Amino acid sequence: MPQQLDYHTIYEIFRRFREHEAEPKGELDHVNAYTLVVAVALSAQATDVGVNKATKELFKIADTPEKMIALGLDGLTEHIKTIGLFRQKAKNVMKLSQILVDDYQSIVPSSRAALESLPGVGRKTANVVLNMWFHQPTQAVDTHILRFGNRTGVAKGKDVVAVERAIEDHIPAEFQHHAHHWMILHGRYTCKARKPVCANCIIEDLCQYEEKTNV
Known part of the structure; x- marks a missing residue:
């Protein structure tokens, strides 16, 4: 060894x-901190290429928590159904979007603890967001x-x-x-x-x- x-x-x-x-650069497509969180959460047990294909059209119409909530669970599910574990991931994205609206004024928090408190966001996802968006090492x-x-x-x-x-x-x-x-x-x-x-x-x-x- x-x-x-x-x-x-x-x-x-x-x-x-x-x-x-x-x-x-990371290979997950995103346009802001929120779409980065969503993309990384969707990437668990999936390829970046597959996630990017699914989010290409999704992020054109739902690039904020409010727009994602307006799209609804069924609408989101239709966009990401080619991704593994898409049903649970869709539920998590809707829940984390609502939490961001209710508790964070729709702003993605810059602390690991706050990020990890969001549904579907683990340590890896939090670290990706902190690194890529907030430039933390x-x-x-x-x-x-x-x-x-x-x-x-x-x-x-x-x-x-x-x-x-x-x-x-x-x-x-x-x-x-x-x-x-x-x-x-x-x-x-x-x-x-x-x-x-x-x-x-x-x-x-x-x-x-x-x-x-x-x-």
Whole structure:
């Protein structure tokens, strides 16, 4: 099993990521903080591509909590029925929209605790919103980051919370803001689960993964 990498190696990994793509972006389409919350909540156990396809027309007519409530549960369900677990997600979106109207003057809160209190919003969703919209150096750990962190030795941990803490502890502060985007994109397109594309990896020489392919 790979060991936790040292500071200098991790610094070089993220220096290369930054050199390759200085401003990485999340791949969920949104037009404001509210639609970002909705998109991330819908993305659980679904692909970003699938969510973007479903929300393309939805966000044209329902880009605020009030408009989503006006659209109604049936209207929302019709838009997102191609997404996994769409019925429960639709109920959560309607509930969180009502809470935002009633308790937050329709403004998405900027605290993790407040975000996590919304139906369908967990720690990962909250961290994505805090990072992408409020520019906080939060780490939204998904399966890609969990795999990347352990496989490379960048951030080791048995679960998402442990990996999140390892990222905060071991990745230099100057890279914290974009760290989770770099890792997600690398895990999604290069450090894939079944067959990583090691021959195209810009950090292959620094990675401790023992079962490298095409190198």
